[in-house]
Structure formats: structure tokens, C-alpha cells
Amino acid sequence: MIKSNPFTPQSGWEPKIFGGRETQLLDFKKSLEQSVTSHPNHMVVVGEWGIGKTSLLKQYKKISQEHGYPAAYCSISQFADRSRPIDGINLITQEMAFGFPRTKSLSHFLGDIESVGLNMGFISATLKKNKKTRKKLQAQVQFASFLIPLFKSLKAKLAVILLDDIQNLLPISQVIDILRSVLSKDEILSQTKYLFVLASTPEGWAAFIDKHDPVGRFFRRRELISPLTKEQVEVIISKTLKNTGVNFEKQIMERVFSYTQGHPYELQLLCSHLYDCQIEGKVSLKQWEGAFINTLRELGHDYFSSLFKRASERESDVLGILAEKNKPLKIADIRSIMITEKRAKNFPVANIKNFLYRLKDKGLIKRQADNSYHILDPMFAEYVQREKKQD
Numbered sequence: 372m373i374k375s376n377p378f379t380p381q382s383g384w385e386p387k388i389f390g391g392r393e394t395q396l397l398d399f400k401k402s403l404e405q406s407v408t409s410h411p412n413h414m415v416v417v418g419e420w421g422i423g424k425t426s427l428l429k430q431y432k433k434i435s436q437e438h439g440y441p442a443a444y445c446s447i448s449q450f451a452d453r454s455r456p457i458d459g460i461n462l463i464t465q466e467m468a469f470g471f472p473r474t475k476s477l478s479h480f481l482g483d484i485e486s487v488g489l490n491m492g493f494i495s496a497t498l499k500k501n502k503k504t505r506k507k508l509q510a511q512v513q514f515a516s517f518l519i520p521l522f523k524s525l526k527a528k529l530a531v532i533l534l535d536d537i538q539n540l541l542p543i544s545q546v547i548d549i550l551r552s553v554l555s556k557d558e559i560l561s562q563t564k565y566l567f568v569l570a571s572t573p574e575g576w577a578a579f580i581d582k583h584d585p586v587g588r589f590f591r592r593r594e595l596i597s598p599l600t601k602e603q604v605e606v607i608i609s610k611t612l613k614n615t616g617v618n619f620e621k622q623i624m625e626r627v628f629s630y631t632q633g634h635p636y637e638l639q640l641l642c643s644h645l646y647d648c649q650i651e652g653k654v655s656l657k658q659w660e661g662a663f664i665n666t667l668r669e670l671g672h673d674y675f676s677s678l679f680k681r682a683s684e685r686e687s688d689v690l691g692i693l694a695e696k697n698k699p700l701k702i703a704d705i706r707s708i709m710i711t712e713k714r715a716k717n718f719p720v721a722n723i724k725n726f727l728y729r730l731k732d733k734g735l736i737k738r739q740a741d742n743s744y745h746i747l748d749p750m751f752a753e754y755v756q757r758e759k760k761q762d
């Protein structure tokens with residue numbers, strides 16, 4: 372009997388087999404120890420879409436609690452430009468309050484909050500009347516007066532807060548600065564012990580540091596999440612397939628790596644489609660194309676189409692060349708391809724450099740150390756080529 376599909380191509384779903392990330396797990400354990408014995412060593416996990424930030428935070432939660440330190444996983448939703456910092460603080464307090472494993476004393480505290488009205492409505496009501504600077508101060512005071520009793524009610528040596536997708540706070544970026552300044556207060560340092568781990572996209576984190584300089588110096592420990600290695604991918608796939616009744620041929624394993632380059636979300640999605648194509652428990656190259664097309668289609672809905680739409684018409688012509696060649700190219704290479712192959716009518720070749728800069732800023736291509744440019748990954752290259760053919 373073939374078991375149901377064991378792959379997890381849903382963001383935030385815990386993978387059946389969590390692979391790699393040894394350094395990040397070790398660093399976190401060190402942070403836990405250090406935070407307990409001296410002061411908290413707040414961290415930031417930085418990585419692109421689908422690279423495994425949420426999954427890593429969930430591992431962190433598990434490890435913390437294994438060591439006896441309660442942890443709250445808090446997911447930050449998107450804020451609009453007209454939102455106020457206090458809305459962000461409200462969301463964080465709410466998520467924190469309900470994210471910890473419930474104990475009697477925590478329930479008691481939460482009951483108290485409701486009865487004194489130190490809840491979200493109360494905070495915003497007090498603040499509405501105040502001017503902007505006062506507002507920030509008030510938000511700090513309120514946040515501090517929430518953190519202290521919450522910590523007491525947890526009855527632990529250390530409490531861990533995992534704040535996921537903080538790039539969503541960018542429209543109200545002061546929230547991160549409020550967080551920093553509250554966590555630096557003497558009363559918080561002496562009466563509580565929280566370890567904060569934030570997760571963000573690289574652009575998001577860069578923007579916070581740009582706007583609020585001290586934030587970068589405060590959340591000093593940074594974990595940059597990269598794609599998984601070929602070995603890790605093979606271990607993840609074979610362990611995930613164990614006892615399912617399905618087997619991937621060696622060539623399939625190799626293709627999965629060569630197309631996904633170890634990107635965890637792409638890996639899970641592609642393998643999930645390959646799994647669904649099994650015949651008598653076997654997945655061979657015959658099944659590749661069907662599974663691959665479905666994967667691209669889904670990646671298109673999820674991500675690639677919005678990414679691709681960021682490129683202007685001219686930029687997309689340059690992107691098309693990088694997609695087709697699927698290898699690093701220098702500006703001069705692209706210029707000569709443009710000229711000799713006459714890709715687009717009246718193409719302003721003198722502007723190629725600018726188009727490349729913009730494509731890089733928009734996250735569609737990467738620049739290598741030797742100043743050559745490479746498309747995001749081979750899956751995206753395939754997607755772009757297929758889209759451009761339809762034009």
C-alpha cells in the first residue's frame with residue numbers, strides 16, 4: 372500500500388524530515404545558555420521567501436521547551452500604511468499572551484488582563500489622545516507593563532519569543548525600535564528574561580536598520596538562511612520517502628537538486644508532485660515532465676508571477692536572456708547577445724547596466740562576486756522562459 376503524500380509544500384507546515392541547519396540550531400542552543408546565565412542574546416533569522424524561516428522558528432520553539440523554557444511563536448500579519456505603531460504592539464502582545472503553553476498562573480494573568488482592561492482596546496484608547504512622540508512613549512510604557520507580569524506568570528528562568536515575518540511591520544517600522552528600547556530598560560532587564568528571535572526577509576531587515584540605526588546593533592546575532600546542500604536534499608528526500616512504498620530513481624534525485632538548488636519550498640513542492648505521479652511505487656524520468664509542469668504552475672500562482680510582474684518590459688528582455696542562458700553573465704556578455712541576436716527592436720543597450728541593477732533590487736536576479744549576474748534560480752528561469760514564449 373502506498374502511503375499518503377509525505378511532502379509538505381505549505382508554508383509554515385513542519386516538514387516530516389527537517390534537514391540541515393546544524394549551525395543555526397547549535398547557535399540557538401548557545402544563545403539559550405548564554406541568555407540564562409548572563410543577558411539575553413537576541414537574534415534575527417534572515418532569509419528569502421520559502422527558504423525555511425518559519426520552519427526554523429518552530430524548531431527553536433521545540434528546543435526551548437525541551438530545555439524547560441516556554442516559547443511563544445508569533446506570526447506578524449501585514450500592516451497598512453495608515454496603521455499606527457500601537458497596532459503592531461497590540462498584535463505582538465496578543466500573540467505573545469496566547470502563544471505560550473497555558474499554565475494555571477498564565478491563565479490567571481490573562482484573566483487579570485481582561486478584568487483590568489489592560490487589553491488592546493484600552494491601550495489604543497489611551498493613546499489616541501496623545502501626540503506622536505507621547506504616543507511612542509506611551510506604547511513603550513504599556514508594553515513594559517505587560518512584559519513584567521507576563522514573565523512572572525510564566526514562572527520560568529527564560530521565556531523565548533519568536534516573531535515571524537517582521538518585514539510586515541515595515542509600514543509601522545517604529546515598532547521594532549519600541550521593542551528595542553523596551554528591552555533595554557533597566558526594569559525589564561532586572562525583572563524579566565526574554566529572548567527574542569525575529570525572522571525577516573533580507574530587504575525587510577535592511578530597511579529596518581536603515582530607518583532605525585540602533586536596531587541593527589541591538590539584534591546583533593544574525594542567522595542567514597541559505598539553500599540546503601545537495602547531500603542534505605538527498606537525505607531529506609530519502610528519509611521522507613521511507614516506508615511510504617514510493618521510490619525516486621537516482622536521476623530524479625539529481626534533477627530535483629539541479630532545478631531547486633536546495634530551495635526548501637521548491638524542493639517540497641516538486642517532490643510532492645513527483646510523488647503524486649508514481650507508477651507502481653516508482654518515480655522515474657518518465658514522470659518528470661508532468662510533475663515539473665504542475666510545480667511551475669503552482670510556483671507561478673504562489674510567487675513567480677508576482678516576481679515576474681515586477682520587471683518592466685525592457686527589464687524583462689534582459690531577464691529573458693539570463694533565463695535562457697541560466698548561467699552567470701557579465702554586462703558585456705548581455706550587450707553582445709542583445710546586439711548579435713537582435714532580441715528586441717531598438718533596445719537601449721547603453722542602459723543594460725541600469726536594468727540589471729533594478730532587476731537585482733527587485734529580487735529577480737543575483738549579482739556574483741565577480742560582477743556577473745545570475746537569474747534567481749533554475750525553476751524561475753524555466754518559468755520566465757515559458758512565460759516569454761507565450762508573449
Ligand SMILES: Nc1ncnc2c1ncn2[C@@H]1O[C@H](COP(=O)(O)OP(=O)(O)O)[C@@H](O)[C@H]1O
Nearest residue numbers: 379382383386390421422423424425426635636
Ligand atoms: N530544513 C528543512 N528541511 C526540510 N524542509 C524544509 C526545511 N525548511 C523548510 N522546509 C519546507 O520548506 C517550505 C517552506 O518553509 P518555510 O519555513 O515556510 O519558509 P519561509 O518561512 O522562509 O517562507 C515548507 O514546506 C517547509 O516544510
Ligand SMILES: [Mg+2]
Nearest residue numbers: 382383424425
Ligand atoms: Mg514563513
